[in-house]
Amino acid sequence: MYRTAAKRLLGGGGAFTATRLLRFPKLRSTIIPSSYTSGLCTSSVGGNAESPMGGNQSVNPNQSDHTASSSSSTSTGEGPRRDESRKPRAEFQEEQARVLSASLRHVPRLGWTEEAMMAGSRDVGVSPSIVGSFSRKEAALVEFFMDECLQLLMDKIDSGLDLQNLIPSARIAKLIRIRLEMQVPYMSKWPQALSIQAHPLNVATSFKQRAMLVDEIWHAVGDGASDLDWYVKRTILGGVYSTTEIYMLTDDSLEHRDTWAFLDDRVKDAFDLKKSIQEVFCTRHRSWSWEISSRTNEWSYADDVQKKWWYYVLKDHTFRHDSAPFLHNILS
């Protein structure tokens, strides 16, 4: 949804510009006045991604004054001047991106910290004091990394990943695996990144990034959901992704084999859950269906019906004389 909407807005400007829009939605005012509260000291609304409309409001009265007095002016100077005004502002964003990108190399050694960012800034040739101006410093690095990974994933999907021959659950597993493999170089410091993302100040942004990731994966799988189903699907996939991510933190197996097995199981569970829910609401004999699904929930629907029946019989030590209609329903 996000991606298709963004593409529509930009008229197919390409994946890169789509990300730019999502990542830096408001390239507006560089003067950012603070909002005052009743307290003694107020905090500034810092950073470029969160500039409030107040910034624009304070600028507009000036603009209207100038336009009123400039009725006889020519507009020839407008073009080059506008370019020149846009360039310096964009420079800071680019510089920040450059510094953060260079900092990623130092993360496995120094962690998601200011030291890594200062080392990165030295690599780029900029004074380390620029790090002091990043809003929510360490979070900026983590969020940059998450955006980069999402972008990489989108590029990989666009450049022809073979998903057609796989069933949906395998497609999802493959995409999640690709995404998680991007984190492997930073695995030793990933718990720190997770804790940074869980920090109250950063939760909103990290939640949004994960939502975009999950949306992207469903989009690639070929999701045609609507209404409540859309939210349910994304929530469940979000849960699968997060649990796998956390499992991966303590996985020592070769090439994270255990993680991928865990992932496959969780995806299967998710699909089974979906089928179980469908069973409960869609079959004719609701009470029988409920009993079946509650007692045999670790078996998929494709399993042998016979086995299921025996399980039911032996487990409860009951042989219902009216099991014939039950069997009839299953077999029909």
Place this chain on the structure above:
Amino acid sequence: MALRSVSRRLGSRILNHRSFVASLHSHATSFGFQEVKEEDKSKLVGNVFTNVASSYDIMNDVMSGGLHRLWKERLVGKLSPFAGMKHLDVAGGTGDVAFRIYDAIYSVKRRALQKVDEASLEETQIYVCDINPNMLNVGKQRAAERGLRDNKSLVWVEGNAEALSFDNNSMDGYTIAFGIRNVTHIEKALAEAYRVLKRGGRFLCLELSHVDIPIFKNLYDLYSFQVIPHLGELIAGDKESYQYLVESVRRFPPQEKFASMIADAGFEKVEYENLVGGVVAIHSGIKL
């Protein structure tokens, strides 16, 4: 969008320029609410600070109710000093900001938390520059009291903010706390700040600024003009200097205007943060 389009709106450039220059000109020739000659202003300001130097810190505490300490903490927090940085604190005579930066870099707790190597710690240089030698002397005295008399990291330099004696691209940080108001030509001071900073270096300015909130503004004006000069009389024995102080605050450009001046000097990502509803504002910019 903002900065450059505001200050360089097409067509009104001429009008804007004229009014811009006029207001700056007025700052250069204003000594509080009085009009003085440009060349006399710095001498007059010099006299003010010579007179107040010895009781400067006490008066700060009394006038702001101790809040100035919080404001300076906030300034240094925003700066995020790091070991090995070359920092310049202009108009920082008595060393308040410089000592805070020193503490931030050398504090044991910080060193324990972060992996700071001793070599980079040695490279740290904090320059305190002030035009008035009396203020510097007070600062040196305070340093001696803290045991930092012979410390290599703190360097006390006498100099003019409009013509600094430092090399181009030599500083990681530049702060000016409650000083830019007293400079004769603000844009020269800003240009010097730009010159002296390295690429990526930050400019931070803490200054008394304009209050817009209706009732609070009246209370603040009342306090400024009725109470402060009398406090000055009582504690420092100098009413005129403090009258100059409150008047110069009113004459200083408001937050937005000053921010656009900073942007004109070449700084990127110019922001300001109001503290106490606008009584004090911290402006920041980055040289790229």
